[in-house]
Amino acid sequence: MTPEPENRRFSLRDIARQLGVSHAAVSMALRDSPRISAPLKEKIRKHAEQVGYRPDPMLTALASYRQSKSNPTIQAAIAWINAWPEPDTLRTYREFDAYWHGASAAAEKFGYRLEEFRVGRECSPKRLHQILSTRGIRALLLPPHREQPEWGDFPWSSYSLVRFGRSLGKPHTHVVTADQVANAMLAVREILKRGYRRVGLIIEEKRLHESGHLFEGGYTLAQRSIPEKDRVPVMALGTSTAGERAKAIAAWIKKHKVEAIFTDVAEVPDLLGRQGIRIPDDVALAVTSVLDAQADAGIDQHPEEIGRVGLLMLNSLINDGARGIPTIFRQILVEGSWVDGSTLPTRN
Template identity: 30%
Template structure:
C-alpha cells in the first residue's frame, strides 16, 4: 500500500518548515510568491492530498476553541455610497450576521467600498491583496443583471443574492421563491380568494423571477372558478397604474414590497386590513405588516461559514459550477391580514 505524502515530507524535500508548507498550500499571502509556487509544484509532483481525518480534527478543534485571528474578510460594497453597513436595513443585517460568525471563526469582517472616486478597479484588487485579504463577500448589487470585474483568481468569493449575473459565484440568500409561496399559502388559509402581486420589474429580475414564479405556482393550484389576477409589474409603479389595476381586478389581498403602495391605498380611501389584506414579501422595518422574515443575519452568518471553508481548501477564483444555499423564511402575520372565511381548497401537493 502506497504511503500517504505528508506536509512534513514536502517540508523536508523543499527544505522549509512545515508551517511554510501549510501557508503555501492555503495560498496565504504570508508565504512569498516564489516559495509558494515551488512548494505547490513539489506537492503536486509528490502526489500530496490532504488527510480528510486530519482536516476534520482541525475543523473540530477550531470550532471548540476560541480561534486566534485568521485574517480579514471583505464585505464588498458596490453601491454609490460608502458606510452602507451602518445605515440599517438589508446590508447592515447581512453585515452584522457575517461579523458575528466571523468573530467565532477568527475572522474580522470589514466593509470595502469599491467605488471611491479616482480608484480604478485593477487597483482595488491590488489593495485587497496588499492587505492580505483572501475572502470576499459580495453584497447585493444595485440592479439586476449586474456585472463585476476584479482579479478573481486571488480570492475566495461568495455572493449574496442573485443580482450579480456575471461572474457567478457560490450564492447565499433568502429563499425568495419559498417566501412568496409561503405567503400565498398563508393567505389562502385565511380565506383570501383574489390575491394580487404588485412589484417593480427590476425586483423580479434581481431574483431571477422567483417572485412571479412562486405566485403563479400557487395561483394555478387554486380552483379554476377563482379569479386569476394578473401581476402588476412595471418599471416603476405609480399611483395611476396601481389604482387602475386595483379597480379593474379588486384584489382582496395584495403582496407588494413597495411602501408607496400603502400610500396609494390610503389616498384611495382603502383601509388595511379591513378592505384589503396587505403583505410585504420581506420584513420592511414595519413589524405591524404581515411579511416573510428573510433572516438576513442568518444569510450573513452562512456566507462566512462557507467562505471560511473555501479559504481552508484554497478554493479561489470563479467556480465551474456554483452552489446555491438558501435560507428558508419565517412567516409573520402582523396586523395587516384578517381571517376571511373558510380556507381556499388547493390542489395537492402545496408544500
C-alpha cells in the same frame, strides 16, 4: 529522498520534511494564508498534488471541533466591498446589516476579520486592488447593490468571491441568497390559510428580470392550488410616477377583486393610501421581507443566516484555492419563515 511505501496516506509533516519547510508553513499554504509567499505557496501546493495528499477527514473534524471550542487568533482580513454611490446607506437596511453581522461572526470563528472597503470617488477599483494586495487580502464578499458598479478591469481572478443576492450582474460569481421561489409559495399558502381567497403579487418590472422571475415563479406555482376563478395576474410596476402607479394598483385591485397583496415594493402602503385604500380594512398586506417594510406580516428571510452561509462558502473557496469567475456557477438558497402581523389578520 527515501521512497515512500505505496498506498500510504501522506501527511502535512511528510510534505514539510520532503520540501525542507515547517509543518506550519505547509498547513498555511494549503489554506491559502497570506502569511506564506506566493512562490512558496505554489511550490507546496504542486508538491501536495504530485504526492496525492488528501486531508485526513477525522483530523479535519477534530481540528474543526477544537477551533469551535477556542477563541481563534485573527490572522487575516476578508473584504466586504461597498460600491454604493452613498456608501453609508448600505447598512441602514436591516436586511443587509444582518448579512454583515452573520458573515462577521462566522469569519471570526475561522480566524478572519471582516472589513468594509468602499469603492467610488475616493477609491477606484484599481486603487482597491492595490490596497487589498498590500494587505494580503484574497477573499471578497459582495453585498447587494441598487445600481451596477463600474468595476473597470478589476482583477477578479486574484480573489475568492461570493455575492449576496442577484442584484449584481457582474461579477457573475457564486451566490448565497434567499429562496425566493420557496418563500413566495410559503407566503401564498399562509395567506390562504388565514381566510383570503384572491391573493395578488405586486413587484417592480426591473426586479422581475433582476431576480430571474423567481418570486413570480413561486407565486405562479402556488396559484396552481387555487381555483382558476380566484387566481390573480401579477401586477408588474414599470418606471412611472407615484400617482400613475397608485392609480394602476387601485384599478388592478378593483378589476381582480384582490383581497390580499404580497409584495417586495416598499412604497405599496403609501401608494394604496393615495387612493384611500386602507390596510388591512380594504386589502391585507404581506411582504417579502419584514425587516425593511411598512408591514409586519410576511417572510423572515433569515438574513443573518444568509450572511453566515456566505462566509462558509467563501471559506471553502479559500481552502480550495478557488479564485476568479467560476466556470461552474453555484448558488445556496436559504428558505425563509412566515411571520404573522397586523397588516394581514386572520379572517373570521
